Amino acid sequence: MSETEHEAAPGAGPTDGPGAGRRRLGVGMVGYAFMGAAHSQGWRTVGRVFDLPVDARLAAVCGRDGTAVRAAADRLGWAAAETDWRALIARDDVDLVDICTPGDSHAEIAIAALDAGKHVLCEKPLANTVEEAEAMAAAAERAAARGQVAMVGFNYRRVPALALARRMVAEGRLGTLRHVRLTYLQDWLVDPSFPLTWRLRKDRAGSGALGDLGAHIVDLAQFLTGEAVAGVSALTETFVRERPLLEGTSTGITAAGAADGDGGPVRAGTGEVTVDDAAVFTARFPSGALAVFEATRFAAGRKNALRLELNGSDGSLAFDLERLNELSFHDHTEPAVSSGFRRILVTEPGHPYLEAWWPPGHGLGYEHTFVHQARDLLHAIATGTVPQPSFADGLSVQRVLAAVEESAAKNAVYTPVGAPARARVNAHAETGAHIA
Amino acid sequence: MSETEHEAAPGAGPTDGPGAGRRRLGVGMVGYAFMGAAHSQGWRTVGRVFDLPVDARLAAVCGRDGTAVRAAADRLGWAAAETDWRALIARDDVDLVDICTPGDSHAEIAIAALDAGKHVLCEKPLANTVEEAEAMAAAAERAAARGQVAMVGFNYRRVPALALARRMVAEGRLGTLRHVRLTYLQDWLVDPSFPLTWRLRKDRAGSGALGDLGAHIVDLAQFLTGEAVAGVSALTETFVRERPLLEGTSTGITAAGAADGDGGPVRAGTGEVTVDDAAVFTARFPSGALAVFEATRFAAGRKNALRLELNGSDGSLAFDLERLNELSFHDHTEPAVSSGFRRILVTEPGHPYLEAWWPPGHGLGYEHTFVHQARDLLHAIATGTVPQPSFADGLSVQRVLAAVEESAAKNAVYTPVGAPARARVNAHAETGAHIA
């Protein structure tokens, strides 16, 4: 046991979960800012709502600042605290390592955890480079042979409306796909006095809107269509190139959306923004569909507007994350006089994940995606199946992001996505099962 | 300790909450169906998200069926289970009794709990009759003198968009109020083969759509305007007068919306629906505003459509519970060429309750209202203030419902709402403080 560990009083309260006789899985989480808080809510809640084959125990959380991480453990419900992620991995009561740190540390932690025999859940994007992602996917493949699972945290696959969209596409409701369009619009960088957080530094975040927001919409496009992006043509831009350096340490989860790093020394003056503020790209899918993607933090008034539309020969689907309980569907096989986009309120017991929640019309929120993610991961572990999205899926997204950056650097020329056989997208496999 | 009690392993895990040294408040809940599950989620989560002056401990849950209640305790995170609500009230580790049963038992339990020195949270509607509600309000008044609090669970006051709406009305953004219209539309009774659950029996539920849905919109109308309804003119209707008797026992929380009773013996055949399926009524407010209310379970396609609009001389507000993260506001003081209803995404850190949650645009769901309700109640207890809505507020709603029934029985004649001085609505008092 690490000297920095902070154990709660001995004994296991109800947090340990309902099924006293059931298998218990210890979770150790690295990072406790915005994502860490969201994951904690997922781990705490999943066993209270879903019938699970295995219970999750919030064993320990890890952060560099001992005082802060202990406070976070108390607040978020973790039994212990660690200040060294290697110590976290080494704990006997940690079976699963949940990585909620910035992208530059994903590869090292994830590979170490997998090599140490632990299951891994890693926040998106999988890594900051294709090389790191390849190494992680290789480690996951080795670990899979030993019965370990590795999942990447593209949580929006767990929005019920999007899981339903995937199901409807898989059922053929859209026919042959013609168009795919996804935007992810936020506006928290519109103000030029917003400070230079870690998300604006290439060494920490890898990229800007592209890796943060673009990664989500690339993954969703591949998930929903069941196809891997074939190639892209891209433009990127950094609108505000200098920003105030961050002063002091930011902590906690706040609705401000900004203070999600774990801080650093007090600085002053301005620094260079080394990532993109926005990325726009067109793409082709193997089936012939044309796609348009747009990721930005400069769309004034759009707070979290992940909006998408798919058009096929037999129907269309549309979605907006700012109205996450709704899915729009147009059935093109109906008579024209009575057809139109219908707003499906995705709160029926027959909808994905909804059997466990509230009566129709009583909507869910953002954090429920983390409950659903925990549920799906626990099911994968219990059944020994490869979880979706796998590290291979995460690598596939990383290859698309790399192709976007390469195209942007080469005058937007169409750039095929490098995709070795093992990185194929198999978005349906496990997902199809659990949402059937 | 009751013989039916089921204690979890000794020791207090992290469920007991973050602040080890803080005051601890033991909660005992009666009923564990739909409302019980929602309340449990509130109690479990509140301390993980909000900074609280006092921690809540999920001490014990109570239900008549010992096996079922123990399973519920396990699943929902309660430390113990009871089968007799009197035993629950008697527990030393229960400081607050949370009543989630059908309306016919509210008065007895609440008064007993208050008289036993416990704080009380009681689900809406406060009671099935004005007489019961008056006795409850009187008990609450007596208890208040002893420092106890009593709150009624009109949880929709805790939807951030509606708390914001109240704040904007209180700030005078609407000017002089002219029109108030609220509908609460559901559709789960459209199918005539839907069974005769307790909600369709007058002896259990008091009334139908009126007490279940109408109570919410009457409370909201009074909360938002800060005025008590002066009088009403009403029509009610029962469209389907015979329904199949419920067979078997329903358990659990499901999105089906139906199975929220705790069951009973297997029966067959059909029985009479003794409550209203729908109630429509017009009303006057003391300020001269005209109001229209509509509550129904027969609006095909409307799942949880609590929709409201307020029109004043300086502006208007509109809301739809099916899009609960949004508030529509029209500022009538702006130039006509650039004015219009704006959609405020109520997810900013400056919005009520949002300082504790996620970044802008990452919406909340239905159950968050119960987290907020728990937060406000704990604050009231810690500060010794009268919580809102108080039992007097609940009584005020009950009087309106009674006037509706009286008017409906008297050919819709305009019927003043009986309102003794002590039942005045003071919607602002405490609420204004915490959402300021």
Add this chain to the structure above:
Amino acid sequence: MSETEHEAAPGAGPTDGPGAGRRRLGVGMVGYAFMGAAHSQGWRTVGRVFDLPVDARLAAVCGRDGTAVRAAADRLGWAAAETDWRALIARDDVDLVDICTPGDSHAEIAIAALDAGKHVLCEKPLANTVEEAEAMAAAAERAAARGQVAMVGFNYRRVPALALARRMVAEGRLGTLRHVRLTYLQDWLVDPSFPLTWRLRKDRAGSGALGDLGAHIVDLAQFLTGEAVAGVSALTETFVRERPLLEGTSTGITAAGAADGDGGPVRAGTGEVTVDDAAVFTARFPSGALAVFEATRFAAGRKNALRLELNGSDGSLAFDLERLNELSFHDHTEPAVSSGFRRILVTEPGHPYLEAWWPPGHGLGYEHTFVHQARDLLHAIATGTVPQPSFADGLSVQRVLAAVEESAAKNAVYTPVGAPARARVNAHAETGAHIA
């Protein structure tokens, strides 16, 4: 002149319409303010767009001020001008009298025109009192025996989306009707300095929001359901009881919505508003459906919000006049997982009236209802059928308005609508034919 040129018959300008050999119907219009301008656009356009069995000729327009009416004739395209409506009726080239004056003159003009053997189109509401309306309906009945037609100008029946709604109800798509709710919200009286136009004087307008807006929604409710309102319970209110007297003469059609009278002498000071500003009422239909109606000119931000919703056992329909090219439909017979309100863009060739207009998605506007009204009236004249809505239909609406006023005067008591056998609503008859 080119040899391929095709000149129309001498003397007959293109206004005379396409079919040189077809029957020609001379129209004489009384009044040329807002409604007169809208009707003129209908008469000018109908023959350019629809295949008609008879052509309309804009023979003469009538107003009291000779200079003004001649200018209006020039602008609006009428061949001649008259200052005495009796002279207009007497003209040989006038076959149809189109009455666009305030309600207090409807009965006198319409009955004179019918008795003189002319067809009549009369703006809504049919009259200011039931007595007048009865006399008009009787005159129409006598005239019908002579082959004349009489139609009342409830133009919203000619919004394609509402004609489609009627068709879908008639086809049984809603099943058994349960709920009917209609609001007609405007805001042009919110400003207390808005002057006392004729629409605010009982002697001219008969009533306020009730007759102006309420008449529309009562007619639509009866048209859409195919049922006559059985009884009502009503509250009315005049929020602003004194207003500035109108100074000077208002002319022309303007978007201001106000200046639609034909003016009068310059006055000063304030005067009493003698009509209602708002009327809210509940109602019952013979089938058992419950209805809610609301008409007001005090809903800040709502410019022309005629919004309605019908809920039946098999489906629901919703509509908003501010988005008049759309109809929302929920098919309750579909599986719950894929059902929802669909937005039908009512611009398909198979939709009512649309075969004559633009490609799908190229929406129509407000004034098109007058083109359609002209089309339907010309068809009725050509085929000798009773046009819809007939004067009997107009009388039926008048009886409902009278019942509303009676109920409002009697403490909202439920007041049956007086409805002699001959005033029955037969909304389907002719309409069903042309929109089939």
Add this chain to the structure above:
Amino acid sequence: MSETEHEAAPGAGPTDGPGAGRRRLGVGMVGYAFMGAAHSQGWRTVGRVFDLPVDARLAAVCGRDGTAVRAAADRLGWAAAETDWRALIARDDVDLVDICTPGDSHAEIAIAALDAGKHVLCEKPLANTVEEAEAMAAAAERAAARGQVAMVGFNYRRVPALALARRMVAEGRLGTLRHVRLTYLQDWLVDPSFPLTWRLRKDRAGSGALGDLGAHIVDLAQFLTGEAVAGVSALTETFVRERPLLEGTSTGITAAGAADGDGGPVRAGTGEVTVDDAAVFTARFPSGALAVFEATRFAAGRKNALRLELNGSDGSLAFDLERLNELSFHDHTEPAVSSGFRRILVTEPGHPYLEAWWPPGHGLGYEHTFVHQARDLLHAIATGTVPQPSFADGLSVQRVLAAVEESAAKNAVYTPVGAPARARVNAHAETGAHIA
């Protein structure tokens, strides 16, 4: 005849318009299918609604089939018919030539008309090639020196909401522009059995969705931003490469959207689609803004979805042609707690063009853009100003389309738009005046 009657001058029907003493401008139109019908409605109506400095007379219409064109003249209200466009241009009573033919004949007719001293209105796109467009712009420049005007028919600039959007951008309400996104989605080619009309043949139409729909959104982007597109990166696709040959002759304007050619001999079998079905492209503006464009006829369920959004540092605007009376505006300078996209109903008297129409909330339709276009053109003629959009503006769009095709042919490489000095966009000049 009454003594108060006011007869127009003999021989001059009301079509001749209101101002007997005013200047008269004879219009000659080439083509009378979909666009011809829309333009006719514009010419017929403009003088009835707007105060004009000059009256338009529908002098003659031209088409190749004598019988058909005479029928069209009758129906659409043209005084004469021609079968040879050269004869039309030669007519003394034709002062303005309105070209509504497919793009392959634009250059020849327009240049001949300009050289013959006539004013010209030419449907969009200006031409099928940059070379033709350059020749047309040169001819327009020569003609301008003689006092003639030449306008290109980008009618959507005349949607009041878009004219308002332009005004707000010009007023600086958006601040520094960051993002521009425009889609134009239709679905009439989704069905593979839809026949090979002229719009699908490169020799007639020049291009497919690109020239038909893309031209509109490129023009709007330049109009709204006041900037010319700097460069583009594009992908195009033809999803269905063979279609049935058109059998028989199509006539008339129908909502089917298809039959808008003037037919041809009966054929059978299938033919090759030689234009694009869809074009997607990214772009840069000189100010640094990033843009995304998408034009397609394969978006099932989207009938006429010209949707656009502009994001700037101080605000954002959004619009959807399927709801053409609305403009969405977000004011980013307001406090976050009360800001959001507001829906401006663009029907106020202070909105562009609205002073002449109906009261607030009484919306306009698609064809009104042609009335407004006629109004603006007549004003330009009367005042001797260069109309907007000029042929130079049309050429500017043509250059962007050419760059799109070039980029698509070169693997999407970023392709600067060729823009000689004279083709600069001066979108504000005249437009700014009339909508101020």
